[in-house]
Amino acid sequence: MTGTRTITAGNLPDLQDALMIDGVHLPSRLIMGTGGAPSLDGLGAALLASGTSLTTVAMRRYSPSETGSLFQLLVHHGIRVLPNTAGCFTARDAVLTAELAREALETDWVKLEVIADEHTLLPDAVELVDATEQLVNRGFKVFAYTNDDPVLALRLENLGATAVMPLGAPIGTGLGILNPHNIELIVSRASVPVVLDAGIGTASDAALAMELGCDAVLLATAVTRAQNPALMGEAFKHAVIAGRLARAAGRIPRREHALASSAMEGRAEFL
């Protein structure tokens, strides 16, 4: 009897395998930032195309002249908000900003950014550790934006960070993942979610982050400043899923020399 074989997806992980953070299901593993978008309408379209479930916002002085509300846009689309402490250089400022965000947006989740200077925008490790400790003690769920330093990442986790978010490259550079080895090391030792944050330039960078074992990717500029933000948002949606699947599937080992995939045996011989 000749039967047809059916390829089943039995060994594939569920495409919808949600990210669980603080008891919350996040269907998408793509966390979006909102900085750099020229208009609120365009931003909304890009966020929807990306399929994101969680999106960062910054806290700034209220201006009555500003038209439209980003917060209302996110609420309208059912996207959970993750306030950040962007622009803070000290633990004191970061803690105050987080407290303001908790009041304004009624969430105890915070993306903690404590940067050293405006030129590099790199995290200041000493202030970051101090702020993480203070915020955890105040009941915040801290998503700590950190250097790609496996030692620091573990320190932040031990202080009670809910997630650690190592950078791939400095914010806004689009240089991709400069030290994949360190990211792998951070992933291998972490027992909290690892989110690759900052430096992503294009879809393949996000796929690589997931292949390295990251639980999610956070990016803003790569989408908001792309020539077609909505199209790039969709590209990232697929890239994160592809990278996640590839990680689960198990890549082949790297080899020094070629390995034929067609058998040599049984070749026709031409005399």
Add this chain to the structure above:
Amino acid sequence: MNITLNGTGHTVASGASITTLVSEVTGRSLAADGQATDGRKLGVAVAHNAQVVPRSQWSTTALAEGDDVELVTAVQGG
């Protein structure tokens, strides 16, 4: 009386509460618990002399001459 709101001079009625100030600046009507009466999220927070004031305490917090108030909201970023 004169206070500083978001870094610039601002005049409010003598003894005005934070609720009065926030309502005036945002153009939204606020209940005593600090929530907007239209049922939609207000989405702002207040620091009064560098201390964050929970919205539940806005109506009972009176402003004084020379006070410094920061009123913030969510904007694009991150």
